[in-house]
Amino acid sequence: MTSVAPVPRLIEQFERGLDAPICLTWELTYACNLACVHCLSSSGKRDPRELSTAQCKAIIDELERMQVFYVNIGGGEPTVRPDFWELVDYATEHHVGVKFSTNGVRITAEVAARLAASDYVDVQISLDGATAEVNDAVRGEGSFAMAIRALENLAEAGFTDSKISVVVTRHNVSQLDDFKALADRYGATLRITRLRPSGRGADVWDELHPTADQQVELYNWLVAKGDRVLTGDSFFHLAGLGAPGALAGLNMCGAGRVVCLIDPVGDVYACPFAIHDRFLAGNTASDGSFDNVWKNSALFTQLRQPQSAGACGSCGHYDACRGGCMAAKFFTGLPLDGPDPECVEGYGAPALAAARDKPRPGADHSRGKPIMLTLQRPPAKPCNESPV
Amino acid sequence: MFEPSSPWRLHPQVAVRPEPFGALLYHFGTRKLSFLKNRTILAVIESLDEHPTVASALVAAGVGPDQEAPYLHALGVLAASNMLVRKDLQ
Numbered sequence: 001m002t003s004v005a006p007v008p009r010l011i012e013q014f015e016r017g018l019d020a021p022i023c024l025t026w027e028l029t030y031a032c033n034l035a036c037v038h039c040l041s042s043s044g045k046r047d048p049r050e051l052s053t054a055q056c057k058a059i060i061d062e063l064e065r066m067q068v069f070y071v072n073i074g075g076g077e078p079t080v081r082p083d084f085w086e087l088v089d090y091a092t093e094h095h096v097g098v099k100f101s102t103n104g105v106r107i108t109a110e111v112a113a114r115l116a117a118s119d120y121v122d123v124q125i126s127l128d129g130a131t132a133e134v135n136d137a138v139r140g141e142g143s144f145a146m147a148i149r150a151l152e153n154l155a156e157a158g159f160t161d162s163k164i165s166v167v168v169t170r171h172n173v174s175q176l177d178d179f180k181a182l183a184d185r186y187g188a189t190l191r192i193t194r195l196r197p198s199g200r201g202a203d204v205w206d207e208l209h210p211t212a213d214q215q216v217e218l219y220n221w222l223v224a225k226g227d228r229v230l231t232g233d234s235f236f237h238l239a240g241l242g243a244p245g246a247l248a249g250l251n252m253c254g255a256g257r258v259v260c261l262i263d264p265v266g267d268v269y270a271c272p273f274a275i276h277d278r279f280l281a282g283n284t285a286s287d288g289s290f291d292n293v294w295k296n297s298a299l300f301t302q303l304r305q306p307q308s309a310g311a312c313g314s315c316g317h318y319d320a321c322r323g324g325c326m327a328a329k330f331f332t333g334l335p336l337d338g339p340d341p342e343c344v345e346g347y348g349a350p351a352l353a354a355a356r357d358k359p360r361p362g363a364d365h366s367r368g369k370p371i372m373l374t375l376q377r378p379p380a381k382p383c384n385e386s387p388v
Numbered sequence: 389m390f391e392p393s394s395p396w397r398l399h400p401q402v403a404v405r406p407e408p409f410g411a412l413l414y415h416f417g418t419r420k421l422s423f424l425k426n427r428t429i430l431a432v433i434e435s436l437d438e439h440p441t442v443a444s445a446l447v448a449a450g451v452g453p454d455q456e457a458p459y460l461h462a463l464g465v466l467a468a469s470n471m472l473v474r475k476d477l478q
Contacts, residue, residue: 010423013409067405069414097416120416
């Protein structure tokens with residue numbers, strides 16, 4: 001066992017960047033039928049500069065050449081693009097697997113049957129509450145029923161292993177077991193990801209992000225039951241809560257190193273949660289190609305250099321969390337070389353409590369300002385109700 | 389059961405992307421990603437098709453008996469996750 005030359009840990013290799021992303025997120029449109037209060041891309045209205053079908057196909061050709069194994073397609077609501085299915089077929093025919101996120105609006109019985117016939121398409125139905133009350137408060141009235149109908153249609157069509165994609169919030173973290181049961185009911189896999197203060201999420205993060213106690217609850221749930229739950233490795237900021245490796249996955253920030261985002265107009269950002277000029281690497285059209293942006297942009301080159309641990313340098317957990325999520329820090333107005341706002345040691349709390357200058361999201365395509373519904377929760381016990 | 393004296397090859401739905409550290413493997417069927425951590429194991433995997441057994445592929449890639457344990461372990465892991473399949477059991 002001694003003769004294999006020592007190689008740096010994989011995570012260190014990845015931090016220096018790869019010649020092509022392992023996967024990337026591609027928001028195909030900013031248009032959306034919903035107006036979720038925490039939308040990471042501030043979606044709503046279509047951008048008139050949206051990439052054409054031909055431009056999208058050219059990007060897919062490039063992804064095939066670069067051997068990007070799959071794309072996570074989102075938006076906006078990607079299925080409202082008239083050429084959506086054409087692009088999905090084009091990608092899978094060109095050896096680029098597709099996972100797309102949808103609120104379910106177009107997943108009719110007919111579409112579900114069509115999806116069931118493909119081996120290379122994954123469908124993620126977004127749901128942010130295991131009940132209509134919790135879900136619709138952030139995603140809008142009727143959105144729970146719409147998502148459930150999509151799941152039913154997929155299950156009835158024989159589509160195996162759809163995904164239920166949940167952003168964990170203060171209001172749904174107690175529903176993790178219910179989400180799992182819901183997924184089991186439809187033969188689906190549960191996928192849970194971290195709420196980021198990105199896009200419109202910046203406006204609601206303070207009241208929606210899980211509390212410190214809930215972060216521990218979430219971590220314990222993941223360690224106990226997370227082996228069959230997908231996370232997109234998005235909870236690496238919690239890695240310090242337990243033994244190294246207790247959380248499944250790579251647990252590192254891949255922004256500009258192994259992942260990135262292409263937005264609907266071809267702008268390339270370091271990650272899906274970083275739609276802001278600060279994290280804009282280039283544009284697939286004006287910079288010649290996606291390949292050129294990925295390999296040569298100043299931003300990505302800089303992200304692939306060793307990063308300063310800054311204020312976290314003396315913390316024993318730094319090796320585990322690497323200072324947390326860049327986008328979470330940036331959009332909450334915290335310094336990038338300091339603790340994550342949800343640092344498990346609580347080092348982010350004083351900075352959050354102090355005066356903060358929160359940057360505005362880069363591109364806002366909202367239709368007006370969505371309003372979060374107030375949850376009317378029954379008291380846990382009758383005696384908890386104020387008698388007055 | 390992974391047995392190096394048997395004929396194995398890459399699953400037809402697995403894509404191999406060489407990287408400076410070795411390679412990435414992606415299985416389009418299971419959607420699983422695996423990492424090859426050096427170029428020798430990549431050479432072994434890519435040559436499996438030309439060899440009647442895993443053992444002969446290892447020899448051809450210059451992996452001697454005293455070096456083969458980590459390679460057999462890695463290949464066994466890949467076989468268990470369906471990245472490798474038996475050539476003779478299709």
